[in-house]
Amino acid sequence: MGASKKRGALLWVLMSLALLCSACSTPRQGKEPKSAVYYTYFDTVSCIYSYAEDSENRFADNTAIAAGVLEDYHRLFDIYHEYAGINNLCTVNRLAGGAPVAVDQRLIDFLRYAQQMYEITGGEMNIMMGSVLKLWHESYVRAMDDPDMASLPDPRAIAAASVFTDPALLEIDEEACTVRITDPNASIDVGALGKGYATEQAALALQDAGVTGYVLNIGGNIRILGSKPDGSGWRTGVRNPSDPDGAYARYLDLHDISCVTSGNYERYFTVDGVRYHHIIDSDTHYPADYFSSVTVLSADSAMADALSTALFCMPYEDGLALAESLDGVQVLWILPDGRQLSTKGMEAVTVSP
């Protein structure tokens, strides 16, 4: 080939290289929210986001407020560890059947709230399920250690444990600020309510500090404070239970509200090809199978958390009646076949993908 053609080819290559380099260095922009992430609370990931144009210092101060509250409740609600200087639920469980335990006023308030929730949900939200949940938890941990050794809890053990799930086994003395579990076989497990309650308390603390335009996402427990600075809502994707990593089942536009989803895809183990998830129906003492997921919107994050679990464990008709009896509660039910049922207010905040 001729010299000029060779030069032409060389030019070609050089030009392509130049183009390649310029394409790589195209600047991109996009406003990222400020965020803080903690791994220490409630065995989950806690994220605090803000689109508000706070200074770094202000953001740090605000996240410290929320983290402080989460830390306190994490310790109070921990059923696996005790901490020096405080009596937490682990202490209360350990001393079940014994003398009353002096506890923090915040724990008393929480346990009272849990009792109210028990009434409201017709017993579906029961923190005295500890004895049964312990068995399922053990099976779950065993399955995680070695999936081949996965096995269900012994049905007889479940039947025996279920005797000790009566909420009356918990005595609260508000004046003395003590609590007592009256039977040594009973225990408290706040898995279905604790995170939501703590999230709400953290949100209230932020509200007291005049904070707006923030979001707390404590292991999927979403609590939104206000709107984004430009007034728009927070675009929230609801996972598709049959493909949690895929396209969302629904998009919501949310302001100043809490959003909590309970789903059968979150934590489960498999025995003989059958999935057993972590949401245990307090009636059957087995995983509930009415729905694949239930998403609840409510101003109060504790309410949203409690209801998402309770509604997951009751038929649609009962759940709808319960949701409609409560103020400002919206629900999205996703059925195992993928069908979606929802309350009117849920439709109102649904937006196109």
Add this chain to the structure above:
Amino acid sequence: MKKRDFILIGGILLFALAALLAVELSKEPGAYVIVRVDGEETARYSLSQTLTADINGGTNTLHIESGKAWLTQAQCPDHLCIKRGMIDEAGETITCLPNRVTVTVYGTETGVDLVS
């Protein structure tokens, strides 16, 4: 070399450059990474955190900081995966073929702020 040689080579280059341009233009900032070993997802991490994690039982070590992810340690002959450097945009992948490990950045799917 004849004209048709140039046309064929030029065609391949043109196609590659067009594809490259398309890839570059469609890039969006990343939100999280998915770690795969042998094609199976073993972990996913948000890019909005600081973290160091062992992959594949320690054959590689992943570090995430300031919205970028990179490998800091690798038990493989070529260490190409470490030389690959930082990735932070959706679609970018660090590959360690000897250990069959990939770390791929994903963006916020269709622009949601939150996931429930």
Add this chain to the structure above:
Amino acid sequence: MANTSKSAPRRVAFLGLFIALAMILSYVESLIPPLVAVQGVKIGLPNLVIMFMLYRVGSREAITVSLIRVVLVSLLFSSAMSMAYGLAGAALSLSGMMLLKKTGLFSPITVSVVGGVLHNIGQIAVAILITGTKQLVLYLPVLLISGVIAGVAIGICAGLLIKRFEKLRF
């Protein structure tokens, strides 16, 4: 071609020589520090041997040497895993080069370019299958460009060799 060789032992000896040469070039290439940190961006030095064989010895011999080189190199220097990448790349690249050469329309440089590009396509396809990461396809453009550049370089060198050894018969 086989019928031009004088004896079977001579043919075997030459094949051994070419295999050794291709393996040495693989080794030399592994010593070159990577220019770009994308897996698969390589010059493809062994392709020099394959190109030469395609033009001066024969297709069957080129296939033999190519496959034996891939198998031996991955057994000796890396893992059985890299054999999958190597074989996929080599098979695709060789078939493409042979087809193109058969048309008689293109120069060795173009044949080598197509070989380089197909080699990279084959490798990335296997990598996607093995790692289950389809995003790797996004690296195809870079690998195509690198394949073209490497192909041109190898093609020019191979062209010189082919001309120099015009009168030789193996």
